[in-house]
Every structure is written in structure tokens, then in C-alpha cells.
Amino acid sequence: MLKRIMREKCPCCGTINESNEKIFKRDFSPCRLIVPFVGYDVFSCSKCGLYYAGNIEESMPLDDYYELMSRYEGGNYHSISPDLIELYRHVVRLIEKTVPLEADIMDVGCAFGGLLNELKVAGYCNLYGVEPSQENCDYAMDYYGIQVYQGELGDDIPELRQKKFDIIILCGVLEHLMDIHASIQQCRTMLKQGGRIIIVVPDVSLFCEHKDLYQEFSIEHINYFDKKSLQYLMNLEGYVFERLERSHINIMGLAGNSISLWRKAESDCYLNYKQKEYTDDTNGGMSAYLEQCADFATRMRKRMYDYDTGKGYYVWGAGTNTAMLVQLNIISEKLIKGVIDSNLNYTGMEVYGNRVLSPDELRAEECLPIVIASQYAYSAIEKKIKNMGLKNHIINLFSEEMDDDK
Numbered sequence: 001m002l003k004r005i006m007r008e009k010c011p012c013c014g015t016i017n018e019s020n021e022k023i024f025k026r027d028f029s030p031c032r033l034i035v036p037f038v039g040y041d042v043f044s045c046s047k048c049g050l051y052y053a054g055n056i057e058e059s060m061p062l063d064d065y066y067e068l069m070s071r072y073e074g075g076n077y078h079s080i081s082p083d084l085i086e087l088y089r090h091v092v093r094l095i096e097k098t099v100p101l102e103a104d105i106m107d108v109g110c111a112f113g114g115l116l117n118e119l120k121v122a123g124y125c126n127l128y129g130v131e132p133s134q135e136n137c138d139y140a141m142d143y144y145g146i147q148v149y150q151g152e153l154g155d156d157i158p159e160l161r162q163k164k165f166d167i168i169i170l171c172g173v174l175e176h177l178m179d180i181h182a183s184i185q186q187c188r189t190m191l192k193q194g195g196r197i198i199i200v201v202p203d204v205s206l207f208c209e210h211k212d213l214y215q216e217f218s219i220e221h222i223n224y225f226d227k228k229s230l231q232y233l234m235n236l237e238g239y240v241f242e243r244l245e246r247s248h249i250n251i252m253g254l255a256g257n258s259i260s261l262w263r264k265a266e267s268d269c270y271l272n273y274k275q276k277e278y279t280d281d282t283n284g285g286m287s288a289y290l291e292q293c294a295d296f297a298t299r300m301r302k303r304m305y306d307y308d309t310g311k312g313y314y315v316w317g318a319g320t321n322t323a324m325l326v327q328l329n330i331i332s333e334k335l336i337k338g339v340i341d342s343n344l345n346y347t348g349m350e351v352y353g354n355r356v357l358s359p360d361e362l363r364a365e366e367c368l369p370i371v372i373a374s375q376y377a378y379s380a381i382e383k384k385i386k387n388m389g390l391k392n393h394i395i396n397l398f399s400e401e402m403d404d405d406k
């Protein structure tokens with residue numbers, strides 16, 4: 001079946017990919033059966049400055065992907081990490097500087113209501129959320145007593161038909177969207193006169209503050225904003241810049257976020273509000289990030305030379321970190337003798353030329369070294385291998401590099 005190629009233009013200003021610089025390529029093809037994309041190119045737009053995933057080749061419809069991932073729901077689903085709570089509190093502080101406690105506030109894509117609850121704790125009382133998952137909506141009501149409506153931005157939700165807001169929050173939303181204009185436009189219609197949007201997105205200028213192997217270019221994140229490209233987008237949609245703050249906290253192994261505030265300009269004259277373009281206050285965040293990742297890759301490759309004995313190794317981790325290690329020739333697909341993953345959604349799937357084994361199945365296999373291919377969970381995995389009493393030599397590829405930072 002012929003698969004679709006998506007995004008042949010910049011999703012912000014429409015400049016065609018051919019006119020933009022290609023700065024990186026992600027290749028997920030060895031694990032295409034467990035991810036929605038075969039790969040994409042990362043572009044730097046020559047006109048608006050946005051970095052984005054373009055020429056995205058689909059491997060399965062997104063709905064199939066989410067179905068695959070939800071067959072076995074993980075445990076601790078409703079817990080919020082201390083890091084995330086700190087980010088939420090930063091957003092709350094910005095809102096406190098901006099609107100009084102009786103303001104009408106909407107959190108779009110609010111998950112199970114963690115940020116709304118922080119607002120409630122701060123004393124805000126007119127809180128609303130929209131969220132696709134009914135289970136999340138129920139949780140927000142049952143545990144936080146906050147009304148969250150099931151649906152997506154743009155859906156006709158009868159209770160919200162006449163409702164207008166002082167603040168609409170898009171936290172962790174824009175970096176995921178194929179169509180970044182539609183939701184910003186939709187928000188405009190839901191805002192009161194002079195209402196504001198708060199946007200929380202990973203910030204390119206902070207990518208370098210955290211060591212990783214190109215994981216900012218992920219399956220989930222396909223738009224990479226800095227202050228300049230965000231300003232371009234928001235001006236285009238009729239919003240005036242008010243404030244931008246940065247949160248340096250790493251969330252789930254990824255970079256910090258910018259938290260920015262934008263006021264809706266009046267409809268008939270908003271284009272006049274177009275402000276002078278930013279001189280970016282960061283030192284070419286993206287190129288520094290690419291350099292840092294390339295350096296990290298070189299050092300990992302050197303560490304793997306010792307294991308290039310022809311006997312091979314297992315890889316622990318079926319996901320996209322492994323795809324990156326293969327793409328960068330840090331590990332070799334022909335030397336992978338087995339892939340292990342604790343995520344039962346993956347068990348039995350074919351990736352990297354092997355069937356994914358559950359940890360227990362590894363006991364019956366030959367005792368070869370295990371490469372831990374996870375940046376986020378490497379210590380937990382190492383602990384698990386030791387607790388299982390396995391005698392395999394462990395190559396913890398990410399740990400040495402990450403521990404350098406401590």
C-alpha cells in the first residue's frame with residue numbers, strides 16, 4: 001500500500017520544503033511497525049524561522065498507533081511528576097500576574113486536569129477544560145471537582161457554545177499539531193475582547209541545556225519553536241506579544257519550555273499590530289544543539305567499538321532511541337540478536353530484524369551483552385536486569401554521558 005507523505009510546506013508560513021534548509025533526518029524505518037511514521041526531514045524555514053518535521057512518511061494511521069499503544073495501559077497513569085507540577089506552577093504565577101481570580105480560564109487538551117487543579121489551589125474558580133479522553137474528563141471531575149468537557153478544540157460542545165474566556169491555555173499542544181493555525185484561530189473565536197492565550201512549548205533555545213541524542217525530534221513532537229517563530233505565527237493570527245518566560249526544568253528527558261502570553265488584537269485592525277521582528281536573544285539554539293548531539297554520538301560510537309566482535313548483543317528498548325542508535329551507526333542492525341522491552345504493547349512485534357521479547361523470555365536466550373538503549377529509564381532498566389539475576393554484561397550507553405553532567 002502506498003503511504004502518504006505529509007507536510008510538503010512549512011506549517012506556519014507555507015514556504016515549500018524545497019526552499020528551506022534540511023538540517024536533520026529521522027529514520028524510524030527499522031521500527032516502522034510500532035510507530036506512525038517511517039521518517040521525516042527536519043527543516044529550518046527560510047521565511048518564518050520555524051523548525052519543523054516535513055516530508056513525513058506515514059507508516060500507519062495515527063488512530064491505529066494510539067490503539068496499539070493503548071492495548072496495555074501503563075500503571076501509574078494519573079501521577080504527575082514533581083517536575084511537571086513545577087512547570088504548572090510557573091504557568092499559574094504568570095496567570096496570577098495577568099488576571100484576577102474570577103477570570104474565566106480554559107485549558108485546551110488538559111489531560112486529567114493537573115494544571116487546572118493548580119489554578120484551583122491558587123484560588124481561581126471559573127475553570128474549564130477540553131480533553132479527548134472521557135476517562136481523563138471523569139478523573140478531573142471525580143478527583144479535582146473540575147468540569148472538563150470531552151472533545152477537541154472546534155467540536156460543538158453545547159455547554160460551551162455561548163462561553164467566552166479571559167485566558168485560554170495551550171500547554172504541550174502546539175508542538176504536536178499537524179495544523180498549527182486551526183487551533184490558534186479557533187481560540188480567537190472563544191476569547192473575550194482583549195482575552196489572552198498562554199502557550200507552553202519546548203523551547204529550541206533550551207535544547208542544549210539537556211544532553212540527548214536528537215530526541216527533541218520525536219514521534220510526538222513535530223514543531224520546534226523559538227521566540228522568533230512563535231512571534232511570527234501569533235502575529236499572523238492576530239495576537240500581540242505581551243510576555244515570555246522560560247522554564248529550565250526538563251520534562252520526561254526533554255528540554256525546558258517557554259511560557260508566553262499573547263493578547264487578542266481587535267479583528268479589523270490586528271494586522272497593524274504586527275510588531276518588529278525579534279532579534280533572537282539566543283545564540284543559534286538549534287545549531288548548537290545539533291553540534292552537541294553529533295559530539296555525543298561520536299563518543300557513543302567509540303564506546304561501542306569494543307563490542308564489535310561479531311558475536312552481537314541484545315538491545316533493551318524497542319522504541320525510537322534504538323532507531324536513532326541504528327541510524328547513527330552506533331549499534332549495527334546486523335549485530336542485534338534480540339530486542340527486549342518491558343512494554344507489553346511491543347511484545348512479539350518485528351523491529352530491527354528481530355521479534356521483541358519480554359524481559360522474562362530473555363532468560364532462555366544465549367548470554368550476550370545487553371545494550372540499554374534508553375536515555376530516560378536507563379538506571380531503572382539496569383536495576384531490573386540485576387534484580388532478575390541475569391549475568392549478561394550490561395552496556396549502559398547513555399549513563400556515562402549523562403552522569404558526566406552531575
Ligand SMILES: [Zn+2]
Nearest residue numbers: 010013045048
Ligand atoms: Zn515558515
